Amino acid sequence: MAVATDQAATAGRADHAQRRQAMIVGWLLLALAAFVALVFGLDSDGNAIFRLSRPNDPLALPNLVVPAAAYSYIVAAVLAFLGVRQLVRGGSRWTSLALGIGFLLVVTAFLAWAAAGKSGFSLTGMLQATLVRAVPIALGGLAGVLSERVAVINIAIEGMLLAGAFTGALMGSLLGGWGGVIAAIGIGGLFGFILAALVVTYRVDQIIAGVVINIFVLGLTSYVSSQVFSEVRALNNAPVFRAIHIPVLSDLPVVGPVFFQQNIFVYGALIMVAVATYYLFYTRTGLRARSVGEHPRAADTLGINVYRTRYINVTLAGMVAGFGGAWFTLGSVGRFDEGMTGGRGFIGLAAMIFGRWHPVGALAAALVFGFADSLQQKLAILRTPIPSEFLAMAPYLATMVLVAGIIGKARPPAADGQPYVKE
Amino acid sequence: MEVELRGITKRFGPVVANSDVNLTIRPGEILGLLGENGAGKTTLMNILSGLYRADEGEIIIDGKTVDFDGPGDAIAAGIGMVHQHFMLVPVFTVAENVVLGVEPVGALDRLDIEAARRQVTDISTQYGLEVDPNAIIEEIPVGLQQRVEIIKVLFRSADVIVFDEPTAVLTPQEVTEFFGIIRSLRDAGKALVFITHKLHEVLEVADRISVLRAGQIVGEGDPKTSTDAELAELMVGRPVRFTVEKSPRKPGETVLDVKDLHVLNERDEVAVDGVSFEVRSGEVVGIAGVQGNGQTELVEAITGLRMPIEGTIAFEGHDITRASARERHRSGMAHIPEDRQRSGIIGTFNIAENMVLDTYYDDRYSSGINLRWPDIYRSTAEIVTDFDVRTNSVFSLANHLSGGNQQKLVVARELSRDIKMMVASQPTRGVDVGSIEYIHKRIIESRDEGDGVLIVSTELDEIMGLSDRILVMFRGRIVAEFEGGKAGIQEIGLAMAGAGAAA
Amino acid sequence: MTVNDRIDKATGDLLKRAVVTRFEIEELVVVPIFAVLIALLLGGLTMVATGVDLPTIGLSYASLLQGSVGSLNAISETLTSAAPLTLAGLGIALGFRAGLFNIGAEGQLLIGGMAAAVVGFSLQGVPLVIHLPLALVAGMAAGALWASIAGWLRAATGAHEVISTIMLNLISFRLVDYLLRNPPIQRPGRSDPISKSILESSELPALLQWLDPNLRIHAGIILTLIVVFVVYWLLFRTTIGFEFRSAGANPDAARYGGMRSGLIIVSVMAVAGALAGLAGANQVLGVLGRASPGFSAGIGFDAIAVALLGRGHPVGVLFAGLLFGALEAGGRNMQVGAGVSIDLITIIQALIVVFIAAPMLVRTLFPFAFAKRGNQREGS
Incomplete structure (x- = not known):
């Protein structure tokens, strides 16, 4: 055949857009360098003390002591170097890496500035909280991955989380923690099934169906909460799952508390991400599910039942989100409050996009949000000059910036959001 | 394997796509199914491949009536279809596309991708259809994609293979090559259906020709004796000028x-x-x-x-x-876009709105930001009459026009201005x-x-x-x-x- | 008959409008009626499930009706609640028409209301005819700017507006808290987050207080009616509306027609934000007289349902706004009169929208209410 497969020849001058991006990143890094030097560098005095272990840990590490001002200047210098390198070399493969390193450095400089001259900042504690706070977001993102991989946009994750939180508290109070978890998974699955029925069978617009489920769940849980829970408090008083210390591993410094002294929700989320990755990318059923998300008609012509596949995966997504919802009650406070999920489901959706529709990617993105979340919490304690309201905005701002920055590079499943009409 | 379609009728609402169609497909033979756009060829073959269900009539395979509940049943019965728009998942590899639906698996439902690659290579060597099983579909040219479609059908051991407008995307040389492939499949004893609206192709490759017009079989032709002009008249229903x-x-x-x-x-x-x-x-x-x-x-x-x-x-x-x-x-500068559905018209807008899609701001149709609808409607009615767009009203939705009339609407819009x-x-x-x-x-x-x-x-x-x-x-x-x-x-x-x- | 006459005749025939089909009437009238009925029924079942006894349920619906249309005061309350729902709903509906899903009305409403409050309490000695319009315009402008952020992100980077508007909501809650806690907005002598009171010269005048001082209905409802008309005109009678609708129905075709999609996205979001901001200003200047945390009270979210229920048409949104206003007003009466939580109203509202959005579901549930029609709309 005359038409060969080399498209490399035509791709030669493709770096046009890339170069522009590299320049933007270069200037951004330079701006960050100036910011770090002028704000953090000039304003810091004294040392920032980061605690890596708790006093009674078996293998205690010494505190990490960083001279804040000097560190800020070093960070500024590195940022400036990276920025200049971008501007000079332009269009290299290192653009996103440079940006990533840059942001990481800015965050560390920020921490040093915030902790400077204070009594001490528990780094391990913050990392541990990062993982904990990433759980609902990671599970929300995973629910998004599972349903969008079969081309159903799932705006209803927020509602499924809320339903899971509510049911976890109610059934947890009646049946104990595990009963609550199972009920939460069940209720999430139920709402997943309802979403599937609305969008697959009744062809309701996917976003409308999701929004309506959110409103419905918010109304129902708030109604029961004010109608029943306020009267019978025993129904909203569930046991909380404690952290499980994994022998030996949990004694390791830093790593131990972060990864091996967590409750079942953290372990569950990690396992679910692994299982979902295996399912989607290494099994027959996963291949079929993805084909339904990419080209449903092709799947249909090969005898794959598009509707059933969508029902099953969206229901599974709901179950994952229901489990994530139980974290809010059974995994932290044991009590349901109206609207307590506070937009985590939507942040989960952002994590899914940022994670490029891959379970592991969604988890990684969730960790970034979890970090922003735990950071603002710890900083509120440190009494920085930044008002607490602005700290509380951090995760949301991070979501907006990341979603805006990543779009165009990530590619959603081809049929995402489109109903499949079998003729 | 011999397949007979008997009395097939299929309606979409008020539109009759197929009406009492009888057709026989025999092994070792290429049946050319000729008909112009909208004649109902694709609908008929979608019924055969289990995608649609006929309202009336039956499908008989080797003397037994069969009932397809979905494409899976048709595949199991040995019927394969190569669609006009390839049914390939662009981000999957060749091997993944070929085995999709009949995947080799190991323990824990694990996809045995190695076995899949081997099986694909086996088929492609057996029929002389070379292709790299690890290539990603969207990165290979359409000619190769078509091969993958053929391998896909052969992989499911189809005895009857239907090709829907297979040459539309090929160069003349690729067409020649493609004809070689289907002739060798015929010689291997497969029953082939070749759907097209191109007269010379069907004359060149088919052993037998059936002509479909407005959903009905209007005649048969023998490729050895028929001429272009006869077939064209049969297909369109009146003499056709070629030039x-x-x-x-x-x-x-x-x-x-x-x-x-x-x-x-x-x-x-x-x-x-x-x-x-x-x-x-x-x-x-x-x-x-x-x-x-x-x-x-x-x-x-x-x-x-x-x-x-x-x-x-x-x-x-x-x-x-x-x-x-x-x-x-x-x-x-006027522009008739390549895909009218995608960018030429707005299906949920009415004909008048579509007629001013790129001229609404013109002094003829608006004063300032105010649109003058009466002028737009009147002018649209005149243009529609002038360009022979068949419709009852300028208030009809563009969706409700046939493909030909939609295209005439686009042409009218572009040519009716200076x-x-x-x-x-x-x-x-x-x-x-x-x-x-x-x-x-x-x-x-x-x-x-x-x-x-x-x-x-x-x-x-x-x-x-x-x-x-x-x-x-x-x-x-x-x-x-x-x-x-x-x-x-x-x-x-x-x-x-x-x-x-x-x- | 000459050729020209024939063409004139053909042209004239083409200009005849089609009669409204039975199917369309069913979709427009019958489906919504059944949606409301079944939602009320399911709401009743919810009460049963939470242990509310039957007489109380009867009492609830009685007070719902009484509180929404049962008296002059009830109607005044209904209209007062309907005004901001309709205003914000119009903005969201405009977004739907242009293919944008704006979930950010709540935040835009807060920001707009804050701006209106600031203008409302800070301009001393300005007559009402200047002060009130200024405060309203400030609310619209602030809402428009806030919403434009999401529009700009969508146009420039492709970030989906659903996520950005939700994030902007969450950010606006905290921003408003911060502003209310600090001078110059915080009311002197208070430690809780609350703004100064607006001056009388910026209040939306009450309409019926000469009849009864308790009637809260104010000029906002007149404003709302005017805005319904303006949005209708904008959407269906102007080139701008034509561009909005084209971009929503088929963005590729809009681009082909020479429309600038980025500009359209930003302007649609700005107009939607202005309408939500106006709803916020309406609340601050007509009902509350000050701003406090969460004064938006979920209006921005309910307005999404209003826009969906109104099928994205300005007149439909007005009717939907009236219905939801009635449910709000009646719901408050129900909470007081029957002791049933007003959150029940949210459930009913969500159910109404589900059934409106899934007409096939309503048709399946109540086959007797609809004309039989083969598989007319099936097929390619």
Whole structure:
């Protein structure tokens, strides 16, 4: 055949857009360098003390002591170097890496500035909280991955989380923690099934169906909460799952508390991400599910039942989100409050996009949000000059910036959001 | 395996797509199913492949009536279909696409991708259809994608293989190669159905011909004795002229002057790579080429929908390289987009709204920001009458028009205003013969009035019939130029496959 | 008959409008009625499930009716609640028409209301005819700017507006808290987050207080009616509306027609934000007289349902706004009169929208209410 497969020849001058991006990143890094030097560098005095272990840990590490001002200047210098390198070399493969390193450095400089001259900042504690706070977001993102991989946009994750939180508290109070978890998974699955029925069978617009489920769940849980829970408090008083210390591993410094002294929700989320990755990318059923998300008609012509596949995966997504919802009650406070999920489901959706529709990617993105979340919490304690309201905005701002920055590079499943009409 | 369709009727609401169709498909034979766009060929084959269910009639395989509850049943019965729009998942590999639905698995439902690759290689060596099982579908050319489709069908051990308009996306050379493949499949004892609206192809390759018109079988033909004209009359229902009547061209001033144009596609790859040409007033320039060789991006750059990265475009002597689509439009450039459903019309808008889609801001239709609907409706009614768009009312939704009438609506919109240049991309794709004739006639009239016309089409017949000059595009470059009426199909075909582009 | 006459005749025939089909009437009238009925029924079942006894349920619906249309005061309350729902709903509906899903009305409403409050309490000695319009315009402008952020992100980077508007909501809650806690907005002598009171010269005048001082209905409802008309005109009678609708129905075709999609996205979001901001200003200047945390009270979210229920048409949104206003007003009466939580109203509202959005579901549930029609709309 005359038409060969080399498209490399035509791709030669493709770096046009890339170069522009590299320049933007270069200037951004330079701006960050100036910011770090002028704000953090000039304003810091004294040392920032980061605690890596708790006093009674078996293998205690010494505190990490960083001279804040000097560190800020070093960070500024590195940022400036990276920025200049971008501007000079332009269009290299290192653009996103440079940006990533840059942001990481800015965050560390920020921490040093915030902790400077204070009594001490528990780094391990913050990392541990990062993982904990990433759980609902990671599970929300995973629910998004599972349903969008079969081309159903799932705006209803927020509602499924809320339903899971509510049911976890109610059934947890009646049946104990595990009963609550199972009920939460069940209720999430139920709402997943309802979403599937609305969008697959009744062809309701996917976003409308999701929004309506959110409103419905918010109304129902708030109604029961004010109608029943306020009267019978025993129904909203569930046991909380404690952290499980994994022998030996949990004694390791830093790593131990972060990864091996967590409750079942953290372990569950990690396992679910692994299982979902295996399912989607290494099994027959996963291949079929993805084909339904990419080209449903092709799947249909090969005898794959598009509707059933969508029902099953969206229901599974709901179950994952229901489990994530139980974290809010059974995994932290044991009590349901109206609207307590506070937009985590939507942040989960952002994590899914940022994670490029891959379970592991969604988890990684969730960790970034979890970090922003735990950071603002710890900083509120440190009494920085930044008002607490602005700290509380951090995760949301991070979501907006990341979603805006990543779009165009990530590619959603081809049929995402489109109903499949079998003729 | 012999398959018989008996009394098949299929209705979509009030529309009867197939009416009492009887057809027999025999092993070791190529059945040509001929019919024009909208005749019901695809519907019929979708019934055979289990995608649709017939309202009446039955399918009989080797004497037994079968009932397909879905494509899975048809596949299991040994019926395979190669669809006009390939049913391949673009981001999957060849092997994944081939085994999808009948995957080899290991423990824990694990996809045995190694076994899949081996099986694909086995099939491709057995039938001489070479392809790399690890290649990603969207990265291989359409000719190879079609092979994957054939392998897919063979992998499911199909005895009956239906090809729906298989040559639409191929170069003439690829078509020849494809005919070789289906002949060898026939000789291997498969039963083949070849659906097309191209007369010479069906005459060349089929052993038997059935003609479908308006959902009914209207006749049979023997490829050895039938002629083009007979089949065409059978297909359309009246005598058909094959050539577009036109007087010799009288080229005038240069209207469009494209110099060293470079354009990127969505993936930031260079799709148009240094193209230069000009179009004079009163001439039709045709651009031939296999789909995906940069024609789409070239047209978008000329009409202002995509900014080039290098080169210039001049329109009537003015540089318009950076001008907006609206500015080009106002200065007299008309554009018939390649996919009317995607960008030419808005299906949920009515005909009048569609008629002013790119002229609503004009003084004729609005004062300031106020639209003057009565004027729009009146003017639309006149244009619709003038251009023979068949509809009951200007308030009907564009969705409710047939493909041919939708296209006539687009042509009417573009030609009804004062233009100096017309850029027509795939002007008759998926349109019935009557509409094709009408659209061709209006295009030539437009030329004769002194407009410059640029036609981009993958239908070589259309390019050869209309063009005064023919340019051939291959991998983003113009690789050959021919004088209209003097070039043979073989020469142009070779250029489309890049034969002249060795340099 | 000459050729010209024939063409004139053909042209004239083409200009006849089609009669409204039975199917369309069913979709427009019958489906919504059944949606409301079934939602009320399911709401009743919810009460049963949470242990509310039957007489109380009867009492609830009685007070719902009484509180929404049962008296002059009830109607005044209904209209007062309907005004901001309709205003914000119009903005969201405009977004739907242009293919944008704006979930950010709540935040835009807060920001707009804050701006109106600031203008409302800070301009001393300005007459009402200047002060009130200024405060309203400030609310619209602030809402428009806030919403434009999401529009700009969508146009420039492709970030989906659903996520950005939700994030902007969450950010606006905290921003408003911060502003209310600090000078110059915080009311002097207070430590809780609350703004100064607006001056009388910026209040939306009450309409019926000469009849009864308790009637809260104010000029906002007149404003709302005017805005319904303006949005209708904008959407269906102007080139701008034509561009909005084209971009929503088929963005590729809009681009082909020479429309600038980025500009359209930003302007649609700005107009939607202005309408939500106006709803916020309406609340601050007509009902509350000051700003406090969460004064938006979920209006921005309910307005999404209003826009969906109104099928994205300005007149439909007005009716939907009236219905939801009635449910709000009646719901408050129900909470007081029957002791059933007003959150029940949210459930009913969500159910109404589900059934409106899934007409096939309603048709399946109540086959007797609809004309039989083969598989007319099936097929390719």
